[in-house]
Amino acid sequence: MQNETDKEYTVKSLHSDPLSWVEKYADYLYGFAMSRIRDEDVAKDLVQDTFLAGLQRLDGFEGNSKEKTWLTAILKNKIADFYRKRSSNNLKVISAEETVQDFFDAESGHWTEKDYPRAFGLEVDNPLMVKELGAILNDCLAKLPGLWFSVFSMKHMDDLASELICTELKLSTANFWVIMHRTKLNLRACLQKNWN
Template sequence: MHGRALRICILYEIDSRRRQMPDREEHKIEPQHWVERYGDYLFSYAIMRVNDSSKAEDIVQETFMAGLKAREQFRGESAERTWLTSILKRKIIDTYRKKYTSKELNFGEHEETVFDGDFYRSEEPFRGHWLDGKGPHSNSLLPDGELEQQELMKFISLCIDQLPPQLAAAFAMKMIDEEDSATICKELGITASNLWVMLHRARLRMRECLEKNWLN
């Protein structure tokens, strides 16, 4: 055999060998190393979203426990860290839901009356205009020049914390976890238009809070 036939044979052989090999490395599960390997990562992931270190620790602990319970289901398709992160995500969505249903006070309940009396005038000739001091002042939300990233991060989490809990839950799911609207509506049990009203209200408050913090 030579020439073209040989080449085809060789290619076939290579191909069949490649097919026998597992095309990705198998991921093993090693719970004894979890805390040292992924503890910090999962903790930072959680604390960005719940802004409370003891709560975040609890969530990480729950995640590891849930992972231990479910480790037979781990198929090795994804890395351990990705798998644990997906469990952590579920836990965080649960805390959002708890946050959302925690208090009676409800935002964005009226779908048609979108507009928030805290921010806009309601008397007739100027209905719908910004209230004094509630509209934007400075041209830019962020001070120009060197931007202290550390400080910005601190202010963002501070401002998310100061939002009313319902708004905070919706806003964090949308802007930090980047869930799509349908998922958020399903998890929180709200309609799409309701969600948009809540996001709008959350943005009004976030903007105000960040501006205030930067000016001081």
């Protein structure tokens, strides 16, 4: 009985109130995950995993950092795990696609004529147009091999150093740049195809 009371006391004295987490942070964490994953179901799962992991580690949270920062750090780790997992699952797909899609003449390195970049005819200052382009871009991102998406997102959303991304995803520097190049070529071609 004495133990029971002690335990309750400990819970109450923690620096965090998990019952308020969803209301306070769920939307924020979901947006954070969405911006890096671009997949609603996966983002939802990651938010849930984050809260559950947070509960497990509640003892370790000492209120030194803000609750939001602390939960975001947990989510970041979950996202990194997801990137790694997705990358290793997709190794076969990449080599298959690489042979299919090329945009240049094998001999000269010239653009093949059907793949010439053409102007989008987009007003960059028009927020509505940019938003529309963003929606198409998301569809194009979803078609990328997982490893490519991971590399691209880690580089641009989190502005990580290339070396760090290579270590995380077990890539050589040469491979990293090939992927960055191929990703952009594919995204650009996909936008050109679907814009207008």
